[in-house]
Amino acid sequence: MTETEPLPRRSAHEVETGPSATRQRFVERGDIVAWGRVDRRPQHWARPQFRDELGDLIRDPAWPEKLAIGLRRSYGDSCLNSGGALVDMTGLDRLIAFDPLSGRLRGEAGVSLSEAIRHIVPHGWFLPTTPGTRFVTLGGAVANDVHGKNHHMAGTFGSSVTALGLLRGDGSRVMATPTTEPDLFRATIGGLGLTGVIEWVEFALAPIPSGLLDVEIAPFETLEAFWSLAAESVGSHAHTVAWIDCATSGGRGVFTRANWVPAGGLAPHNDRSLRAIPFEFPGFALNRLSVGAFNEFYYRLHKMKAARQRQDYQTYFYPLDSIRSWNRLYGVRGMRQYQCVIPWGEERVALSALLAEIARAGQASFLAVLKTFGDKSSPGLLSFPRPGTTLALDFPNRGERTLSLMGRLDAIVREAKGALYPAKDGRMPGDMFRLSFPQWETFARLKDPAMNSDFWRRVSQ
Amino acid sequence: MNAAPKRIVILGAASAMAEVAGRLWAAEGARLALVGRNADRLEAIAADLRVRGAAAVEIEVADCASVDATSTLDALAQRLGGLDVVLLAYGVPGDQSQLERDPAATADLLQTNFVSAAAWCLAAADCFERQRSGALVVIGSVAGDRGRASNYVYGASKAGLATLVEGVAHRLAKSGARAVLIKPGFVDTPMTAHIAKKGPLWAQPEALGQTIVKAANKGGPVAYAPFYWRGIMAVIRNVPAPIFHRMNL
Numbered sequence: 001m002t003e004t005e006p007l008p009r010r011s012a013h014e015v016e017t018g019p020s021a022t023r024q025r026f027v028e029r030g031d032i033v034a035w036g037r038v039d040r041r042p043q044h045w046a047r048p049q050f051r052d053e054l055g056d057l058i059r060d061p062a063w064p065e066k067l068a069i070g071l072r073r074s075y076g077d078s079c080l081n082s083g084g085a086l087v088d089m090t091g092l093d094r095l096i097a098f099d100p101l102s103g104r105l106r107g108e109a110g111v112s113l114s115e116a117i118r119h120i121v122p123h124g125w126f127l128p129t130t131p132g133t134r135f136v137t138l139g140g141a142v143a144n145d146v147h148g149k150n151h152h153m154a155g156t157f158g159s160s161v162t163a164l165g166l167l168r169g170d171g172s173r174v175m176a177t178p179t180t181e182p183d184l185f186r187a188t189i190g191g192l193g194l195t196g197v198i199e200w201v202e203f204a205l206a207p208i209p210s211g212l213l214d215v216e217i218a219p220f221e222t223l224e225a226f227w228s229l230a231a232e233s234v235g236s237h238a239h240t241v242a243w244i245d246c247a248t249s250g251g252r253g254v255f256t257r258a259n260w261v262p263a264g265g266l267a268p269h270n271d272r273s274l275r276a277i278p279f280e281f282p283g284f285a286l287n288r289l290s291v292g293a294f295n296e297f298y299y300r301l302h303k304m305k306a307a308r309q310r311q312d313y314q315t316y317f318y319p320l321d322s323i324r325s326w327n328r329l330y331g332v333r334g335m336r337q338y339q340c341v342i343p344w345g346e347e348r349v350a351l352s353a354l355l356a357e358i359a360r361a362g363q364a365s366f367l368a369v370l371k372t373f374g375d376k377s378s379p380g381l382l383s384f385p386r387p388g389t390t391l392a393l394d395f396p397n398r399g400e401r402t403l404s405l406m407g408r409l410d411a412i413v414r415e416a417k418g419a420l421y422p423a424k425d426g427r428m429p430g431d432m433f434r435l436s437f438p439q440w441e442t443f444a445r446l447k448d449p450a451m452n453s454d455f456w457r458r459v460s461q
Numbered sequence: 462m463n464a465a466p467k468r469i470v471i472l473g474a475a476s477a478m479a480e481v482a483g484r485l486w487a488a489e490g491a492r493l494a495l496v497g498r499n500a501d502r503l504e505a506i507a508a509d510l511r512v513r514g515a516a517a518v519e520i521e522v523a524d525c526a527s528v529d530a531t532s533t534l535d536a537l538a539q540r541l542g543g544l545d546v547v548l549l550a551y552g553v554p555g556d557q558s559q560l561e562r563d564p565a566a567t568a569d570l571l572q573t574n575f576v577s578a579a580a581w582c583l584a585a586a587d588c589f590e591r592q593r594s595g596a597l598v599v600i601g602s603v604a605g606d607r608g609r610a611s612n613y614v615y616g617a618s619k620a621g622l623a624t625l626v627e628g629v630a631h632r633l634a635k636s637g638a639r640a641v642l643i644k645p646g647f648v649d650t651p652m653t654a655h656i657a658k659k660g661p662l663w664a665q666p667e668a669l670g671q672t673i674v675k676a677a678n679k680g681g682p683v684a685y686a687p688f689y690w691r692g693i694m695a696v697i698r699n700v701p702a703p704i705f706h707r708m709n710l
Contacts, residue, residue, distance in 0.1 A: 095512035096505075
């Protein structure tokens with residue numbers, strides 16, 4: 001289904017229309033960085049407010065290659081485009097339609113999950129699945145086919161997308177659904193924004209009986225204990241995840257599993273009172289000792305708390321969102337993240353090897369997350385989740401030392417026929433990407449030639 | 462929302478500040494009429510406000526700078542079933558160097574920012590005075606507090622508007638109706654998107670929306686937004702001319 005682009009309208013009211021044509025459409029910004037804050041290359045950036053502005057931006061001849069971006073929670077260079085220009089979609093944050101009976105929500109691509117949740121929770125609905133931060137946009141959730149703690153029940157975010165609107169580089173508008181334009185749909189889900197500008201997203205919500213979760217916290221001492229906790233929880237708990245202590249190699253950690261509480265009110269959260277890290281911490285703040293001490297403290301604290309408790313959804317799903325810009329803890333050099341998935345059959349050997357390698361390197365990681373994926377197949381050609389176990393780790397950026405550790409981790413993942421997650425990546429070699437995504441050639445044929453990112457330039461060469 | 466829904470007309474409804482205020486009013490269940498030039502944009506905003514809880518959203522595609530204020534406002538009040546708030550949020554910043562060279566451009570800017578805005582203010586004042594209730598909320602600017610080389614034509618249009626709204630507030634005081642001038646400082650909107658460096662003085666439109674909605678309920682005739690601009694502008698107004706003239710502002 002292709003609609004023609006409406007004619008651009010001129011208006012005397014600059015307040016309504018944005019910068020006039022005499023100004024450059026894209027301004028150079030030195031402060032547009034990804035969540036990891038490692039890559040500081042300047043970006044050319046524009047932030048439209050309305051869909052009718054997108055046509056001129058996407059066809060602007062000054063920059064042949066564009067990339068639409070959202071709240072920049074991707075860690076590496078998949079949300080950067082230093083060889084082209086960025087279209088910041090956060091100004092397109094309007095809800096388009098919501099049916100409280102069927103639980104369908106349609107919103108512009110710049111709507112944040114946080115805003116969406118605030119509107120749907122009072123009606124007894126929640127996101128079908130949610131990543132660990134609510135500060136991502138609908139467009140970003142689709143473009144990275146994000147997953148959450150309930151992957152074994154709900155699959156990825158893309159599994160619940162019923163339709164999306166795409167503005168292609170040639171100015172045409174396409175509506176893609178699983179049945180109309182199915183190829184473009186599969187390429188756009190998890191497609192890193194490379195198939196065009198996602199203008200709007202429609203998706204199916206999940207009904208909730210309350211805004212509270214019944215959370216069970218279970219410390220474990222070994223990886224073996226983790227596997228059995230994960231296996232026994234798949235049928236009984238909607239949400240499971242584990243934190244793992246990577247400062248020690250034994251594989252101790254804290255497993256949490258949760259279900260929605262049957263009754264208890266449907267109060268939405270509020271984003272107004274959040275605290276922020278006001279400045280970048282000095283680079284030495286997170287070192288082997290401080291992270292080791294933190295992990296020891298965190299483990300003991302949860303060992304004491306081990307029990308069942310009620311948590312509201314923002315406490316359970318988004319613990320890190322309570323401190324805005326926590327990434328500044330890692331100092332001016334920023335951080336890198338490593339997230340891999342290891343398919344079933346290889347998990348025991350590979351996970352032990354990964355943890356041993358990390359402990360031996362002595363590079364601090366205090367946000368290490370371990371989670372098993374279910375069997376639901378992901379809809380996107382470049383979707384990351386697949387049956388197996390995923391491990392996500394943050395590392396302060398120590399330059400070459402960090403890169404060489406990640407190279408050694410790559411070797412283990414390769415051996416286990418695993419994959420890396422583009423949303424978290426700023427360094428994977430091209431062959432690692434191609435091994436991770438066997439359908440990448442099909443995707444490359446569907447990619448819009450007017451779209452590009454620093455990530456794609458790097459891995460497609 | 463036990464009280465009857467507020468009936469609100471927004472002039473220049475597609476501006477960033479107006480849209481944010483509209484969302485807050487929608488969440489209270491208000492009935493809103495959006496006036497602006499671009500039908501597609503107004504439709505997109507209207508859909509959003511309906512999802513966010515507005516009891517009704519009317520659209521009037523019109524150029525606020527040239528349409529007849531009195532008859533348009535009367536018609537909108539009828540469609541809404543009454544009128545409680547008028548938010549005037551349209552205006553153009555102009556390009557100072559072009560305005561200095563081109564008297565017609567200056568006349569256009571004054572027509573939009575002052576002449577037409579004055580007509581809306583007087584029309585709203587008549588209505589609110591008759592019904593002895595209602596609030597006129599007008600977006601001015603700190604640029605109207607002291608003429609500066611970089612934007613004094615725009616500043617003059619907002620200074621004129623400031624005096625007019627001050628007078629309307631005085632006139633309405635006896636009736637129980639109100640008029641408020643909002644004076645935003647630096648706000649991160651499309652009007653200022655070309656300014657790359659945003660420091661600690663820059664406010665997000667969301668904060669301005671709060672100020673607008675609050676000002677429509679209660680408070681004095683002038684609201685700086687955020688509040689600390691009152692202090693900043695007090696200093697800027699009182700810098701002696703010999704010093705001020707050496708500054709590049």
